Amino acid sequence: AQSVTQPDIHITVSxxxxxxxxxxxxxxxxxxxxxxxxxxxxxxxxxxxxxxGDTLVQGIKGFEAEFKRSQSSFNxxxxxxxxxxxxxxxxxxxxxxxxSKIIFGSGTRLSIRP
Amino acid sequence: xxxxxxxxxxxxxxxxxKLTVTCSQNMNHEYMSWYRQDPGLxxxxxxxxxxxxxxxxxxxxxxxxxxxxxKRNFPLILESPSPNQTSLYFCASSSxxxxxxxxxxxxGTRLTVx
Numbered sequence: 275a276q277s278v279t280q281p282d283i284h285i286t287v288s289x290x291x292x293x294x295x296x297x298x299x300x301x302x303x304x305x306x307x308x309x310x311x312x313x314x315x316x317x318x319x320x321x322x323x324x325x326x327g328d329t330l331v332q333g334i335k336g337f338e339a340e341f342k343r344s345q346s347s348f349n350x351x352x353x354x355x356x357x358x359x360x361x362x363x364x365x366x367x368x369x370x371x372x373x374s375k376i377i378f379g380s381g382t383r384l385s386i387r388p
Numbered sequence: 389x390x391x392x393x394x395x396x397x398x399x400x401x402x403x404x405x406k407l408t409v410t411c412s413q414n415m416n417h418e419y420m421s422w423y424r425q426d427p428g429l430x431x432x433x434x435x436x437x438x439x440x441x442x443x444x445x446x447x448x449x450x451x452x453x454x455x456x457x458x459k460r461n462f463p464l465i466l467e468s469p470s471p472n473q474t475s476l477y478f479c480a481s482s483s484x485x486x487x488x489x490x491x492x493x494x495x496g497t498r499l500t501v502x
Binding site for chain 2: 320
């Protein structure tokens with residue numbers, strides 16, 4: 275069965291510093307992978323998605339993610355974080371056998387140090 | 389504006405008192421889904437619907453009911469709420485024109501069952 279692991283529950287980085295949020299997945303075939311962001315008091319918004327092709331995916335708000343099949347990872351990166359990036363981030367994998375069903379990781383809460 | 393709306397946003401109720409959380413989308417999406425979000429567990433799918441009159445169980449359906457009589461609406465019904473259903477609930481919708489289209493999320497409903 276598919277699963278998603280986000281090993282970091284909470285991360286704090288300084289404003290302007292680079293960011294990397296980790297995501298590992300378990301899936302037998304080529305996965306469909308997503309990163310969502312949840313700002314305080316808001317619903318989830320899609321940052322980026324990977325289905326196939328170029329393993330480096332660009333998303334909104336200056337985020338990118340790299341699919342590494344050999345490591346079963348799909349880590350999210352941003353070169354320079356802003357205070358407005360403070361939020362909870364969810365990695366998710368699509369379940370091929372059921373269109374549109376998505377399995378979410380447990381989330382990583384990002385805090386920004388001024 | 390394309391959106392998913394949920395009502396109410398906040399609800400405090402008592403054990404056993406039936407309640408309904410409404411969800412409506414204005415994007416003519418075929419797929420709709422309900423999730424609950426609990427600390428450390430990410431989002432878990434309760435029920436989903438592929439189209440009008442087509443619903444199916446997700447990962448945690450016990451204690452919930454849904455209906456899909458119209459394409460735009462997908463209410464979540466708790467016939468006899470219990471304290472373990474205290475959670476943050478999200479409704480989401482997506483188009484089925486392509487596999488794994490982006491899911492659009494509502495703002496969430498925070499439910500407390502006393």
